[in-house]
Amino acid sequence: MLWPTSAGSTDITPAEQMLLHLLLTISCVVVAAPIFAFGLGAQGRNAPKALLVATLFAASGVLNIAHALALWGIPGGGGSEMLTGPFELAAQTLFGAALLLWSLKIQIEHDSRRRRSAILFAATAATVMFLWLVLTIGASLAPGEYTSTRIAYGVLAIDMVALIKTGQRLQRDPGRSLSMLVAATFITVLGQSLASAGGDGAHLASHLYALIAAVCVCRAAYLRTIDEPYSLLEATRCALELSREQLRLRSELSSDGYWEQDQHFRFTKFSWRASDPTPVAEEMLLGKTRWELPFVKVSAAQWQVHKALLEAHQPFDDFEITVDLPGFSVQVASLSGRPVIAADGTFAGYRGISKDITTRKQAENLLRAQEAELRQITNGIPASISHFDRRLNIKFANREFANRRSLPIEQVIGQNLNYIYDFAAKPHMFDYCQQALNGEEVSFTQSKVMPDGTTRVTRTRLIPEQDDTGAVIGIFSLGIDITELSRAESDIRLLNLDMEQRMKEREFQHSMLQTTLETSLDAIVLVGEDERIIFYNRNFVGLFSIPEDLLAEGTGDTALQVGMQKVVDPSAFLAHVRSLYQQRNEKSRGKIHMKDGRLIEMLSSPVISAEGFYYGRVWQFHDITEQVVVEQEIRALNHALERRVGERTQVLEAVVKELEAFSYSVSHDLRAPLRAIDGFARLLEQKHADRLDDTGRNYLERVMRGSARMGELIDDMLFLSQVTRSDFSSTEVDISEISGAIFSDHRSANPERRVTIDIENGLVVQGDQRLLRIALENLLGNALKFTAKCDDTHISVGTKITPQGRAIFIQDNGAGFDMRHADKMFQSFQRLHADTEFEGTGIGLAIVQRIVNRHGGRIWAEGLVGVGATVYFII
Amino acid sequence: MGMSTNIDKARAGKTILLVEDNPDDRDLALHAFALAKIGNRMDFCKDGQEALDYLFGTGQFSGASQPAMPGLVLLDLKLPKVDGIEVLKKVRANAATRRLPVVIMTSSREESDVLACYDSHANSYIRKPVDFLLFVQTARQLGHYWLALNEAPPH
Helix, strand or coil: CCCCCCHHHCCCCHHHHHHHHHHHHHHHHHHHHHHHHHHHHHHCCCCHHHHHHHHHHHHHHHHHHHHHHHHCCCCCCCCCHHHHHHHHHHHHHHHHHHHHHHHCCCCCCCCCHHHHHHHHHHHHHHHHHHHHHHHHHHHHHCCCCHHHHHHHHHHHHHHHHHHHHHHHHHHHCCCHHHHHHHHHHHHHHHHHHHHHCCCHHHHHHHHHHHHHHHHHHHHHHHHHHHHHHHHHHHHHHHHHHHHHHHHHHHHHHCCCEEEEECCCCCEEEEECCCCCCCCCCHHHHECCCHHHCCCEECCHHHHHHHHHHHHCCCCEEEEEEEECCCCCCCEEEEEEEEEEECCCCCEEEEEEEEEECHHHHHHHHHHHHHHHHHHHHHHCCCEEEEEEECCCEEEEECHHHHHHCCCCHHHHCCCEHHHHHCCCCCHHHHHHHHHHHCCCCEEEEEEEECCCCCEEEEEEEEEEEECCCCCEEEEEEEEEECHHHHHHHHHHHHHHHHHHHHHHHHHHHHHHHHHHHHHCCCEEEEEECCCEEEEECHHHHHHHCCCHHHHHHCEHHHHHHHHHCCECCHHHHHHHHHHHHHCCCCCEEEEEEECCCCEEEEEEEEEECCCCCEEEEEEEEEECHHHHHHHHHHHHHHHHHHHHHHHHHHHHHHHHHHHHHHHHHHHHHHHHHHHHHHHHHHHHHHHHHHHCCHHHHHHHHHHHHHHHHHHHHHHHHHHHHHHHHCCCCEEEEEHHHHHHHHHHHHHHHCCCCCEEEEECCCCEEEEEHHHHHHHHHHHHHHHHHHCCCCCCEEEEEEEEEECCEEEEEEEECCCCCCHHHHHHCCCCCCCCCCCCCCCCCCCHHHHHHHHHHHCCCEEEEEEECCCEEEEEEEC | CHHHHHHHHHHHCCCEEEECCCHHHHHHHHHHHHHCCCCCCEEEECCHHHHHHHHHCCHHHCHHHCCCCCCEEEECCCCCCCCHHHHHHHHHHCCCCCCCCEEEEECCCCHHHHHHHHHCCCCEEEECCCCHHHHHHHHHHHHHHHHHHCCCCCC
C-alpha cells in the first residue's frame, strides 16, 4: 500500500494525520514554486529539457498536494481513496516521465508559454484520468487493493526504467550536480514508495524524506541558475587574463614602445622594451608634450600637420620623428596613436606605440642612394631602361624612358605601364609584357611619331626578372633608338637599288654602244692605254685586211705593222700614229692614201675620263673616196649652176626692165591715141554733129565708148602690174579698221543704200598696209557692187576656221556665182557677169589674188547664184 | 558778176605755156581750154629743150624774142630731147623761174613719175583723162584755180 487506506486503520489520531498531510501539502507547494522558477529561468537559455523536467516536477508537487488533500478530507473532497490513489500515482508517473525525457534527450519543441502550459495540463490531466479510470474499473471488477497495487508496481517499473536511463545519461554528461540531485530525489521517492508499504510510520518518514529531497533538488536547481552566469563571467575573466598576458608578452617581445598621453597630449606613460638600448627613459617624457622634448627633431611644417591631427582627435599612423640625443647616434622612430574616448564620451588623451625604424630608414636611404646612383648612371645611357613588377607597375625608369614619352620622370615611377602605353589602344604591347611575364625574352621594333613630327624607330627588349626559384617577378625593359640605324639601312637599300639600276643602265648603254660601233659604217678600233686593242669592228677588219687572230691577240703594234703595209706612205703613217700615242691629249684628223687607191679619213681622239685619266684612244677610219669624188662633182655643178643663175638673172633683169619700159610706154603712149580718138570724136560730135546723120552719130558714140573702155582696161592693166611691182613693207594691219573705213566712205557716197554691215573686231594680220587696203577695197567693192540690186544688203567681214587654217572672209547676200566657174574668177579680165548686169573690167579679183600671193597667202571663193558669195583669204 | 570780171582780168595778163609734143593732145588741150572758156593766151613748146629756151630766153627765144614769164606751165613728162622731169628740175634750179607754177599734165599715173615730180617740186600733178569731156572740165578747173584763185608768187 502506498498510502493509508482508512483513518481507522492508523495509530495516529485524525488531527495528527490532518496536520501531517497539511504540512506535506505546504511542502509540495514550496517545492513546486522554485521548480517553476527554475523552469522559467531556464527559458532564457537554450535548455528546453531542463524546463520540461522542472515543469513535470512542478506537476508532480501539485499532485502530491492534491493527494494529501484527498486523503485527509478537504471540504467536499470526501477523503475518498478513489481520488487519492490516482493523484499519488500520477505524480509518480509524471516524475518518471520527466526523468525519462531528460535521460533520453527527447526534444519537445515549444515556442510559447501558453503552449507549454497546455502540454503540461493535458499530460497531467490525461495521466490522472487514465489512472482513475483504471482504478475505478479495476475496483469494480476485483474489489480490494489488488488493482491499485498492481498499478503502483507498473508506475514503479516506469520509474525504474527512468532510473536506469538517467544513470546511463549521467555517465556521459559532465554537468553532474543537477543530475546527482535528480537521482537522489528519485531514489528517495522510490524509497518512499517502498516504505509506505511498511506502515504509516514509514509512510510519514518517507514523506518527510521526500520533502527534504525536494528542498535539496530545489536548491540545486536554484543554485545552478545563479551559478551559471557567474561561471560564464569567470570564464571571460580567464580569457581576458590570457589575452592580457599574450598582449604583454607581445609588447614585451616586439620592438615597439607603448605610450599614453592625457587630453593635453602630455605623456602619462611610456614603456620601452627592457633590452632596448634607447636612452629615452620614461621620466624624461612624463608631463611633457611631444614637441616640448628638445631631442625630438621634426620639421615645423610636419609638426603643424601633426598638431592639427591631434587637436581634431584623429588617429594617426607612422608619424616619423628623429631622436637626436647628444652622445648617441641619431635614431628614427615612427609613432602611431589612437584617441582615447572616456566612458562618458569625452576625449581623454592618446594612446599608442612607437617603433624604432632607424635601421629601416637607413636601409631605405641606402636603397634610395643606390637607386639615385643607378638612375644617374642609366640617365647617361642613350637607351630607354625601365623595370616593372608583375603588375606592370614601373619600379624604375631612366630619363630617356621618360623623355621618349615626354613625361617628367617623377610621373613615370610608380605608374602602371598601362598609363604609359594605353593597352586598350596597343594590345600587342600588353601581349609582349605577358610573354615576358611568362618567362620569355621578347624583342620588338616599333616606330612612333614624335610631337615634333619626326619618326623614331625603337628596338625594345623585355627581359624577365626571375627570383631564386625561377619565378618571374618583374620585367627589365631596354629600348634602343635605332632610327639612324634603320635610316642608314634604308639608305643602303636605296643605294643598292640605285646601283643596280645604274648597272643595268650601264649594261644597256654598253650594249647599245657596242651595237652602234659594230654597225657603224666607219672602221673603228679602240686601243687601250697599254696600246692593246680593246675593241674593233668588222669594218676595221675589212679596211686593213688584218687577220682576225692577230687582232684577237690584241697587240696594237702588230696590227699597226700589218695595217701600214696597205698605206701609200707607210713611214709617214707610222710616225703619225706613234706621235699620237705619245701626245695623249692630241686629237687628230687626217687623210690616208691607200695603195689600192682609196682615200681614208682618219680620226683619232683620246678617251679621257672626267677626272682627266687617260683610258686610251679611239681610231676611226672613214672611206671618203666616193665622198671626195661626189664633193668634186657637186662643186662643179654648183659652179655651173651659179653661172646659169647669173645668166638667168641677167635675162630676168632685162625682162623686168623691158616689162617696166613696156608698162611705162603703155602708160604714156597707149593712152595718147585713145585720148585723141575720144577728144576728136567729141569735137566732131559737138561741132560737126549737124553734118552727120543718126547712123553717123551712133558710130561716133560707139567710137567714144570704145575708147573710154579701152582707157579703163589700160588703167586696170597698169594697176595690176603696179601691184606686182610695188614695194612691200610688212606691218601689223588692222583689217577690221580698214573695212570699217571703206564701208564708211561707201555709206557717205551712197546714202540711199540700205546696207547692214557686220565686221568682226580685232582682225589683225601681218602685211603691207597699202596693198591690203587695195585688196579690201576691191573685195568690199565687189560685195557692194553685187548686192546693189538687193533691197536688204548684208555684208559681213570675219574669220572662220577652215581646213586651210584661220581665214578672213567677206560674205555678201548678193548675186552670187556659179561654183563651176569659181576657178576663173581670179583670172585677169575674166568676168562672170555681163557688162550690162554689173559694170567692171574683171581685174579686181585678179588684183586681190596678186596681193594675197605677194603675202604668201591663199584666196578662194564660194558662192551660190542668187544667194550670195563668200571670198576667203588666208595671209 | 564782179568775181568773174576780176578773174577774167587776172587771167588776161597771163600766158599759159603748154609743153606737149603730141599735136593731137596740143589741139585737144587748145579746144578744151577754149571750151572751158579759159581765154588766156596759150603758147606751145613741142619738146623739153624748146620749153627751157622759152623760159630762160635761150636758143630761138634769146634776146628780144624772149617771151614774158608765163602765168602757168602745163608740162608733159614724156618729151623729146629733154624730158619733163629734167625741165622741171632746171626750172626749179633757176632763180628766175624757181617759183613758177608748174603743173605736170601727163598720161602716166606711174608711181615713180608722180613721186619724181613732187620730189622736184612740181606744184601739181594732173593725169590727162582719156574722156575729152573730163578733159574740158579739168582744163576749166585748172585755169580757174591757177590763174584766178591761186595767189601767184610776186615777180
